[in-house]
Amino acid sequence: MKKAIVKTDKLCKSYILGKNGVNVLKNLNLEIFKGDFTVIMGPSGSGKSTLLYALSTMDRPTSGTVEILGRNIARIPDKEIPAIRKKDISFVFQSANLLPDLTAFENVAFCGYGGAPKAQVNEKTKALLTRFGLAAERDKYPSEMSGGQQQRVAIARALIGKPQVIFCDEPTGALNSAAGLEVLDILSQLVQAGQSIVMVTHDLKAAARASRLVYLSDGRIEGDLLLGSYDKNEQVRREETIFAFLQQHGW
Structure with a gap:
């Protein structure tokens, strides 16, 4: 039986815009399981990014609960949140958000310092850059790298x-x-090695990498599709399956 590593119960998120309140997430119940590549899709304004931020400690719910690794986010003091982000969860955004004055090596190693011996962090950084085909870029600054290299x-x-x-x-x-395909290949390999990933996307080709697809509409989960492990030989069939599922739900 799969283990739920992120869980919500009646999750609601509202914002005040001018004099009006906007309910973005509405009594949302969701479990994210260990080892899954969970993709969240839905039309613009459906609450995808808001949900991602709520799940990942980037934002706190208006009501309801979010549990991550068995801990209720609402009960975690603000001063402890950075430690959770450093140790237990990580983020990859549309923009690489690299520090412009640091090299590729320094951008990676910088996030590892402070909790492990420097020599150990440096060795791991070297191994990660080599693993992702970036050994030759280790001393380059973000402005000297392509978008795909920056994202890797x-x-x-x-x-x-x-x-x-x-x-x-x-x-x-x-x-x-081409660069997007390289990034998706890396993410798929990470999942095959046991990594848990939660991804928001509009891209059908990206969504085909999912083992599970959650469809969000108007702040509610309207569909949940299990796809199983990714096989590149089934890419087209998976895209067709997802497209039919999305159309069925009004995408």
Whole structure:
């Protein structure tokens, strides 16, 4: 039986815009399981990114609960949240968000310092950059790298602390098709090695990598599709299955 590593119960998130309140997430119940590649899809304004931020400690719910690794986020003091982000969870965004004055090596290693011996962090950084085909870029600054290279550095940075969950918000959205495919291949390999990933995307090709697809509409979960382990030989069939599922739910 799969273990739930992130769980929500009647999750609601509201914002005040001017004099009006906007309910973005509405009594949402969801479990994210260890080892899954969970993709969240839905039309613009459905609450995808809001949900991702609520699941990942980036934002707190208005009501209801979010549990991550067995802990209720609402009961975790603000001062302890950075330690959770450093140790247990990581993020990959549409923009690589690398520090411009640090090299590729320094961007990755910087996030590993402070909890492990420097020499150990340096060795792990070297191994991650080599693993993702970035050995030749280790001393380059972000401005000297392509978008795909920057995003691979961002993934290496996300892994430096051995996170239990990686949250991705449109990680291929700013990349060309070739660079996007490289990033998706890396994410798929991580899942095959046991990593848990939660990703928001609009891209059908990216969604086909999922083992599970959650469809969000108007702040509610309207569909849940189990796809199983990814096989590149089934890419087209998986895209067709997902497209039919999305159309069925009004996408």
